[in-house]
């Protein structure tokens with residue numbers, strides 16, 4: 612079995628703004644047999660017992676943000692706690708970016724009430740204190756808001772066609788406050804990658820992440 616199933620996996624979360632290239636970045640790592648990649652469960656957010664919560668949220672954020680973010684929290688906890696046999700778990704985003712970037716932004720914009728923010732925060736505090744959630748590395752795909760915004764337009768996800776540049780700038784700033792300015796708890800080291808680069812120029816960044824990830828994994832096996 613070697614390193615498989617003998618140690619708890621190391622967990623690597625890929626973080627970044629909407630349109631920063633997370634899904635594309637993660638696709639590169641699906642070829643490694645020792646890596647289990649969990650994309651963002653957006654299909655669940657688009658079909659929760661038949662309801663497209665993502666669309667409802669973008670259409671009427673004041674009414675649907677609490678509902679949407681509490682389901683995001685549940686689906687992220689499911690992935691954080693899901694056992695795997697591979698020694699490395701890679702996730703797209705985390706319960707941390709849910710709380711520190713998206714829920715925080717909704718509160719800042721007055722799209723959720725303080726009491727609703729309090730309830731989401733209580734779930735976050737309980738979950739991070741009582742559930743087996745440990746991150747070993749955050750890979751931050753850092754982009755300029757303009758780059759991210761243009762990619763969202765190119766991708767053309769129907770629910771996202773109402774997104775304004777101001778929203779992308781606010782979410783960017785919250786990622787920077789958390790991952791660069793360390794204004795919120797950092798659960799693990801952060802590897803910041805310049806994700807403004809075009810896909811063709813990303814190879815060295817893939818290399819960097821591979822080295823860091825497999826190095827960390829070897830370190831845990833050695834202990």
Ligand SMILES: Cc1cc2cn([C@H]3C[C@H](O)[C@@H](CO)O3)c(=O)nc2[nH]1
Nearest residue numbers: 629651653683704705708709713771
């Ligand atoms: C953890 C987390 C991911 C996430 C994504 N989203 C939105 C941003 C994108 O439009 C879409 C897919 O990431 O969902 C959100 O509003 N709140 C979130 N919280």
